[in-house]
Amino acid sequence: MLTIRDLKVSVEGNQILKGVNLEIKAGEVHAIMGPNGSGKSTLANALAGREDYQVDSGEVLYRGKNLLEMSPEDRAREGVFLAFQYPVEIPGVSNANFLKTALNEIREYRGLEKLDAMEFLTLVKERMQLVEMDPKLLNRSVNEGFSGGEKKRNEIFQLAVLEPALAIMDETDSGLDIDALKIVANGVNKLRSKDRSFLVITHYQRLLNYIVPDVVHVLVNGRIVESGGKDLALHLEEHGYDWIKNEREAPVTM
Amino acid sequence: MNKDQQSNDQQIIESRIKSEYKWGFTTDIETETVPSGLNEDIIRMISAKKNEPEWMLEWRLKAYRHWLKMAEPHWPNVHYDAIDYQDAYYYAAPKQEKRPESLDEVDPKLIETFNKLGISLEEQKLLAGVAVDAVMDSVSVATTFKDELRKLGIIFCSFSEAIREHPELVKKYIGFVVPPNDNFFAALNAAVFTDGSFCYIPKGVRCPMELSTYFRINAAKTGQFERTLIVAEEGAYVSYLEGCTAPMRDENQLHAAVVELVAHKNAQIKYSTVQNWYPGDEQGKGGIYNFVTKRGVCLEENSKISWTQVETGSAITWKYPSVILQGDNSIGEFYSVALTNNLQQADTGTKMIHVGKNTRSTIVSKGISAGRSNNSYRGLVKVHKGALNARNFSQCDSLLIGDKCGAHTFPYLEIQEKSAKVEHEATTSKIGEDQIFYCNQRGISTEDAIGLVVNGYCKEVFKELPMEFAVEAQKLLAISLEGSVG
Ligand SMILES: Nc1ncnc2c1ncn2[C@@H]1O[C@H](COP(=O)(O)OP(=O)(O)OP(=O)(O)O)[C@@H](O)[C@H]1O
Ligand SMILES: [Mg+2]
Numbered sequence: 001m002l003t004i005r006d007l008k009v010s011v012e013g014n015q016i017l018k019g020v021n022l023e024i025k026a027g028e029v030h031a032i033m034g035p036n037g038s039g040k041s042t043l044a045n046a047l048a049g050r051e052d053y054q055v056d057s058g059e060v061l062y063r064g065k066n067l068l069e070m071s072p073e074d075r076a077r078e079g080v081f082l083a084f085q086y087p088v089e090i091p092g093v094s095n096a097n098f099l100k101t102a103l104n105e106i107r108e109y110r111g112l113e114k115l116d117a118m119e120f121l122t123l124v125k126e127r128m129q130l131v132e133m134d135p136k137l138l139n140r141s142v143n144e145g146f147s148g149g150e151k152k153r154n155e156i157f158q159l160a161v162l163e164p165a166l167a168i169m170d171e172t173d174s175g176l177d178i179d180a181l182k183i184v185a186n187g188v189n190k191l192r193s194k195d196r197s198f199l200v201i202t203h204y205q206r207l208l209n210y211i212v213p214d215v216v217h218v219l220v221n222g223r224i225v226e227s228g229g230k231d232l233a234l235h236l237e238e239h240g241y242d243w244i245k246n247e248r249e250a251p252v253t254m
Numbered sequence: 255m256n257k258d259q260q261s262n263d264q265q266i267i268e269s270r271i272k273s274e275y276k277w278g279f280t281t282d283i284e285t286e287t288v289p290s291g292l293n294e295d296i297i298r299m300i301s302a303k304k305n306e307p308e309w310m311l312e313w314r315l316k317a318y319r320h321w322l323k324m325a326e327p328h329w330p331n332v333h334y335d336a337i338d339y340q341d342a343y344y345y346a347a348p349k350q351e352k353r354p355e356s357l358d359e360v361d362p363k364l365i366e367t368f369n370k371l372g373i374s375l376e377e378q379k380l381l382a383g384v385a386v387d388a389v390m391d392s393v394s395v396a397t398t399f400k401d402e403l404r405k406l407g408i409i410f411c412s413f414s415e416a417i418r419e420h421p422e423l424v425k426k427y428i429g430f431v432v433p434p435n436d437n438f439f440a441a442l443n444a445a446v447f448t449d450g451s452f453c454y455i456p457k458g459v460r461c462p463m464e465l466s467t468y469f470r471i472n473a474a475k476t477g478q479f480e481r482t483l484i485v486a487e488e489g490a491y492v493s494y495l496e497g498c499t500a501p502m503r504d505e506n507q508l509h510a511a512v513v514e515l516v517a518h519k520n521a522q523i524k525y526s527t528v529q530n531w532y533p534g535d536e537q538g539k540g541g542i543y544n545f546v547t548k549r550g551v552c553l554e555e556n557s558k559i560s561w562t563q564v565e566t567g568s569a570i571t572w573k574y575p576s577v578i579l580q581g582d583n584s585i586g587e588f589y590s591v592a593l594t595n596n597l598q599q600a601d602t603g604t605k606m607i608h609v610g611k612n613t614r615s616t617i618v619s620k621g622i623s624a625g626r627s628n629n630s631y632r633g634l635v636k637v638h639k640g641a642l643n644a645r646n647f648s649q650c651d652s653l654l655i656g657d658k659c660g661a662h663t664f665p666y667l668e669i670q671e672k673s674a675k676v677e678h679e680a681t682t683s684k685i686g687e688d689q690i691f692y693c694n695q696r697g698i699s700t701e702d703a704i705g706l707v708v709n710g711y712c713k714e715v716f717k718e719l720p721m722e723f724a725v726e727a728q729k730l731l732a733i734s735l736e737g738s739v740g
Contacts, residue, residue: 048695072694088692092710101706102696
């Protein structure tokens with residue numbers, strides 16, 4: 001699904017990612033943990049194609065295609081979805097209208113018929129249940145005045161409607177209360193399939209109790225310094241990151 | 255995103271900015287003009303061509319003599335080379351033997367022109383919903399639905415016809431709200447106005463359809479000076495739409511219109527404009543100078559006047575649709591979207607003059623500047639002494655697209671009444687790269703993302719427009735803006 005080789009990315013002249021290697025197979029869930037400022041969101045943004053995230057070197061293959069050559073919208077249309085750490089507000093644009101525009105542009109790209117209002121509504125109602133989202137949020141402006149938790153839930157709701165092949169979730173758990181966390185994780189689990197992969201960025205092992213990852217990576221100072229099974233997350237929860245930082249003086253490649 | 259990708263985006267954006275004005279064709283039709291230049295003889299000639307009564311000519315000449323003593327205003331925040339008033343034509347009319355009695359008598363070329371503009375006069379005959387008065391250059395070429403409206407006592411006709419058929423009404427109301435000596439351009443209009451629309455809704459009648467005038471400048475070097483007068487008698491209601499386009503020409507053309515609205519007791523007038531005069535090219539060559547005086551008076555209690563405008567055209571726009579709130583409990587509203595791109599300049603806003611008790615006004619202004627354009631909001635809220643409990647709420651937002659454009663806000667407050675409450679809110683924002691990226695990440699192209707964000711920003715104004723017009727306005731905005739994020 002996704003192969004990242006020696007990816008180096010700079011933001012405003014500072015190199016943040018200093019050679020990231022990662023391989024995600026179809027159907028797998030990978031978690032990325034790591035201290036604040038280590039470059040987790042930078043990786044997510046670079047994969048999504050955000051301007052300002054300058055790729056210095058390295059390559060990213062997504063389903064056999066060179067991801068870095070594609071425009072952000074084409075990446076999305078090819079099935080890359082980013083659930084934002086800080087979802088953006090768009091005043092005056094209803095959530096429904098936004099999502100319908102998105103879905104239909106993606107469908108058009110894939111040579112599918114656009115959905116009409118009725119078909120769209122049917123789909124949306126069904127997906128809304130998946131994350132138990134308040135239907136009222138559908139007619140409100142995109143993320144405007146949403147609570148922190150509502151914003152995060154809205155991201156996963158969009159994920160459920162757009163059905164990406166690769167879903168990157170940047171700290172979706174932060175801002176969600178315990179019940180909401182369970183609901184959203186449950187929704188994500190229902191979306192897991194052999195054709196869909198997840199890259200889950202989180203600080204908390206708790207999320208990984210619900211969304212059980214196949215692989216856990218630790219990103220420190222722009223490099224993946226440790227990878228392991230789900231137990232690695234437990235270990236981190238207990239011991240923090242210092243032991244890795246101390247243990248790994250030299251850069252590590254996988 | 256890599257460097258190639260960025261420059262590619264930049265290119266898309268640049269090319270989208272350069273989208274062309276789609277209404278820029280000219281109609282090859284014989285035109286009758288009076289000689290260029292302006293003097294009393296020209297005015298006499300115009301008046302004679304229109305078979306006007308003596309009182310009308312006298313009114314014009316009086317206005318002209320005022321105008322001679324006035325100076326062109328230079329306080330707006332716009333810049334242009336001096337206008338040579340002697341080098342323009344003040345009357346141009348598509349040549350027709352006589353005023354057509356029905357659409358069948360209208361020159362097919364004219365019909366075709368309006369068809370091209372999406373104003374099918376033929377269809378208007380069949381489709382109920384909107385009655386149209388089509389004005390090309392100086393004269394009204396066709397008014398649809400007249401007979402149906404007539405049955406309800408509604409008069410909707412060209413201004414020339416109103417002077418002939420309803421002189422008592424015209425005499426009573428012309429210059430009632432915008433006196434001929436009101437300002438330089440209003441005086442010029444009063445001297446040389448050639449046509450326009452007249453609309454009268456009798457007592458207790460709710461006009462069952464949207465009334466609409468479509469203005470088209472076709473002839474070269476010709477100024478367009480039309481007047482619109484709408485009178486709503488006690489308890490009457492009317493929703494009126496105005497649209498306009500012009501061919502692409504290298505020289506600037508002057509459009510100096512006057513619109514007067516009079517609302518009597520419990521009457522309501524809703525006036526909507528989608529202004530799309532030719533804005534000039536990317537280098538700022540050509541385009542219409544849109545210097546317009548629009549004013550309404552809520553003459554008696556519980557009357558209401560709403561101005562809604564979507565301004566995307568013209569090289570320079572200078573207009574302040576205003577409401578004089580004379581009657582107690584009367585309401586004035588101004589909803590505006592003004593978009594400038596390339597080298598366009600707009601200085602627009604409103605005046606709300608509170609005279610009566612418990613009068614209320616609302617101002618919602620949404621400025622959008624792109625390219626190297628300049629967009630100013632200028633608004634006056636005046637509360638006279640004795641206008642007890644007057645209320646005003648103003649919200650003036652500016653949206654900047656790119657970093658070469660300008661947005662300015664000039665709110666003026668003159669409050670002479672202690673019980674008045676006036677609130678003003680203003681914001682300036684840049685179209686957010688994070689908003690665009692968020693849309694992109696969901697598969698939405700940059701162009702569509704801008705459309706979404708801008709339409710969202712203008713929503714409060716669009717919702718005031720009649721349905722078909724709102725859709726039109728959204729499309730127009732998208733076209734005018736094509737790809738201006740940088
Ligand atoms: N637009 C930017 N301008 C300047 N510096 C930036 C920008 N974006 C990120 N950085 C810097 O890059 C580094 C990595 O940031 P990033 O957001 O990727 O960290 P993170 O691992 O996601 O952290 P957190 O756990 O706090 O979300 C930080 O030092 C941050 O300040
Ligand atoms: Mg982060």
